[in-house]
Amino acid sequence: MIVDLEKFIGNQRQVWKELEEVLGRIERNPSTRLDLDQIKRLHLLYGITSADLARLQGFAAESELKLYLEALVSKGFCEIHDHRSTLQRFNPVRWATRSFPQVFRARAGAFWIASAVMLFGCFFGVLMLSIDPEAKEALMPFEQLLGDPSERVAREELKGNPDLGANKPVFSSTLMTHNIRVSILCMAMGVTLGMGTLILLFYNGVLLGAVAMDYIHAGQTSFLLGWLLPHGVIEIPAILVAGQAGLLLGSTLMGGQDCLPLSHRLRRIVPDLTTLMGGVALMLVWAGIVEAFFSQYHEPVLPYALKIAFGALELTALTLFLSRSGSMDSASEGRSARAS
Amino acid sequence: MLPSHGKSVLIRTPEGIAFRLTLAGPVSRFMAWLLDTFCVLAAVTVIAPIFQLISVFSESYGIALQVLLSFIISMGYGICLEWFWRGQTLGKRLLGLRVMDEQGLHLRVSQIIVRNLLRAVDGLPLFYLVGGLASAISLKGQRLGDLAASTIVVRIGELAIPNLESLEADKYNSLREQPYLAARLRKKVSMDEASLVLRSLLRRDELKLESRAELYGKLAEHFKSLVPFPQECLEGLADERYLRNLADVLFRSRSARRP
Numbered sequence: 001m002i003v004d005l006e007k008f009i010g011n012q013r014q015v016w017k018e019l020e021e022v023l024g025r026i027e028r029n030p031s032t033r034l035d036l037d038q039i040k041r042l043h044l045l046y047g048i049t050s051a052d053l054a055r056l057q058g059f060a061a062e063s064e065l066k067l068y069l070e071a072l073v074s075k076g077f078c079e080i081h082d083h084r085s086t087l088q089r090f091n092p093v094r095w096a097t098r099s100f101p102q103v104f105r106a107r108a109g110a111f112w113i114a115s116a117v118m119l120f121g122c123f124f125g126v127l128m129l130s131i132d133p134e135a136k137e138a139l140m141p142f143e144q145l146l147g148d149p150s151e152r153v154a155r156e157e158l159k160g161n162p163d164l165g166a167n168k169p170v171f172s173s174t175l176m177t178h179n180i181r182v183s184i185l186c187m188a189m190g191v192t193l194g195m196g197t198l199i200l201l202f203y204n205g206v207l208l209g210a211v212a213m214d215y216i217h218a219g220q221t222s223f224l225l226g227w228l229l230p231h232g233v234i235e236i237p238a239i240l241v242a243g244q245a246g247l248l249l250g251s252t253l254m255g256g257q258d259c260l261p262l263s264h265r266l267r268r269i270v271p272d273l274t275t276l277m278g279g280v281a282l283m284l285v286w287a288g289i290v291e292a293f294f295s296q297y298h299e300p301v302l303p304y305a306l307k308i309a310f311g312a313l314e315l316t317a318l319t320l321f322l323s324r325s326g327s328m329d330s331a332s333e334g335r336s337a338r339a340s
Numbered sequence: 341m342l343p344s345h346g347k348s349v350l351i352r353t354p355e356g357i358a359f360r361l362t363l364a365g366p367v368s369r370f371m372a373w374l375l376d377t378f379c380v381l382a383a384v385t386v387i388a389p390i391f392q393l394i395s396v397f398s399e400s401y402g403i404a405l406q407v408l409l410s411f412i413i414s415m416g417y418g419i420c421l422e423w424f425w426r427g428q429t430l431g432k433r434l435l436g437l438r439v440m441d442e443q444g445l446h447l448r449v450s451q452i453i454v455r456n457l458l459r460a461v462d463g464l465p466l467f468y469l470v471g472g473l474a475s476a477i478s479l480k481g482q483r484l485g486d487l488a489a490s491t492i493v494v495r496i497g498e499l500a501i502p503n504l505e506s507l508e509a510d511k512y513n514s515l516r517e518q519p520y521l522a523a524r525l526r527k528k529v530s531m532d533e534a535s536l537v538l539r540s541l542l543r544r545d546e547l548k549l550e551s552r553a554e555l556y557g558k559l560a561e562h563f564k565s566l567v568p569f570p571q572e573c574l575e576g577l578a579d580e581r582y583l584r585n586l587a588d589v590l591f592r593s594r595s596a597r598r599p
Contacts, residue, residue: 005538005591009501016501030426050357057358064542068501070359077353078446169404177411181460188460191484196461249488263442263490270489274450277457 009065012052016072019045023075046076098326100279103272104241105323107248114243117198118236121205122212129213139210149218156298172292179235179284183242187249187277194250201243208236226304229311231291237318238283245276283318290314349480349492351444361444363481364437364493366472373468375431380417384410418456423449432493442480442492451489458485513585514573522589525567534590537563537583544580556580 022042026032034042053069104111128135140146182200189196215224252258252265260268294302294310348360364372387409395402421429427439427447439455441447462471462483471483480492515522540559544552560579563586574582 007592013501027426030424047355050353050355053359054357064539065501071497073353073357073359074351074361074444077351077359077444078440082446167400169398169400170407173404173407173411177407180411184457185460188458188484191458191461191488253488266488266490270448270454271450273488274453277453 005065008052008056012048015045015048016052016069019049019072019076023072023079026079027075042076043080046073046080049073049076095275095278096282098329099275100282101322101325102327102329103275104244104279105327107244107272107276110247110251111240111244113247114197114201114240117201118205118208118240118243121202121207122209123205124202125206125209125211126213127209128206129210129217133217136210136214139206140214141207145211145214149215149220149223153220153223153298157300168292168296171296172288175291176285176288179238179288180281183239183280183284184277186239186242187245187273187280190246190249191253192250193254194247197243197246197250200246201239204239222304222308223298225311226298226302226307227295230295230307230314231287233311233315234283234290234318235287237322238280238287241276241283242280245273245280248276249273347479347481349442349494353444359444361440361492361494364435364495366475366481368435368437368495369475369481369493370468370472372429372431372435372437375434376417376429379430380414383413383417387413415456418459419452422447422452422456427452436496437493438496439486439491439493442482442486442490447491451491455485455489455491458483458488461485511584513588514577515569515585515589518569518573521567521569525563525586525589528566529563529590533563534587537587538591541580541583541587553579556583559583 019042022038022045026034049069050073053066053073056066056069125139128139137146186197186200189200212224212228215221248269252269253262255262255265258265295307297307298304347363347365349363350358350360352358388406391402391406391409393402394405418429422439425433428437432438439447439452441451459471462468462474462485464470468483471485474487475481475483478487480486482492486492515525537559540555547555556579560582564574564582577585
């Protein structure tokens, strides 16, 4: 059938214009709060316009009118089903101290896999350097790590880190941004069904194992622990949490025994990915500050025992935080676990 | 107004209404990205003198703040603007694009963050090659970030009710002098054909003179053969006028005619 277009537009024009005006007002000012009467009116206008669109879809009509009504209905649909108010309840302290550790625990399986892969990489790095000490150049891409560890220790214990000087703030900010970028890549690589994440974790493990072996072999274990532990006990778990997020994304894309459609599965994990990556960013900011302002001071300025004790304290605090924080909030954790 | 060509997705609301969202093409998305990149670079350049002032007091803190803020701007630009402008950055706004949930809803903040974080992979190795390939393959034009966050990028346009004044329905319509044939015409003309006539008339000014004459000639020939009217009804009637009369018969009931 063919609709009487002029009559149809003439009768409904006022409704469409009113809906257009309300939606335009909300779009111009997203924080607009409608009272109950306005909400009822919006719902009524949306319902009428939706019915007009449905009516038009059964008739021959000018296609631009259909597009106009489709655009209007799609805008109305967004507003009627909007969920932006959830952000107004966002509490950053609660998120950092409860949501983050809760999500971490709910998705702990991926974290342990990430840890195992990095540990395997560490062993591989140790093994490679033990078998062939000449492989150092191939295993370590950073020039400052290629020298003799004993020489570096002697130099830095005598004069401090010559590269650092008064540039600690620059060094700290560069470390933070670099590490956050690496973590983001580690998570984002999850989109390759987790393979990219696993490779990055393994590679970082190889690097860590090779550096550790190099210093231990040179008899500089105390220096190594004093240098790496203060920031490493936060930085390495942060990379692992990013790997956890990447593996979560990869396993969700693969699906496994989950029969839900891909979009439903992804929709379920996206908030958790965001929470994990937010936690990673916080951890790396802390690690960057510690690395620039604390880790780079060596004996005799700072005794290694103190630096190792500080690292151990941080690790204990992090372990307690991730394993205990927010656990009293059982209802919330239960929801998260069910969702997983 | 929205063009009708291009890929689109069909959304079905819980109320049982279906509507289409036109997906943004790769070229417009790339242009929007270029504009956004330019905006980020401009913002970083603008803030640089502020940090030079701070550097007067402490050079290292000035540089450190610049490093941090440049990073925050480059990471936060897309996230913040897409949140505050409901799925639009400056580039997308200028090109009439919007990021939406693939179910046709506004974005959640977690979706915005994830789709922006996954630029780390989509941007590989250069100029969004991975993301571009992914969106070319994807049925919904999704780059990997869009896929992970369940989002789509759609084209939006200005809302406007079609202006039917240009149909000049007030003028004398000789086809209505044959009510039986007019009724037969309404019965025989399909919905798509009727839509085509109306669309061709409303868009007459967008067509070149020769193209318009050719199109109207072909359409008139087709409809004249569909339901032949007596010669006296068509005498002196140009193809365009014939189509206007046809649209009047098809889209306006008899009672709606003005005196």
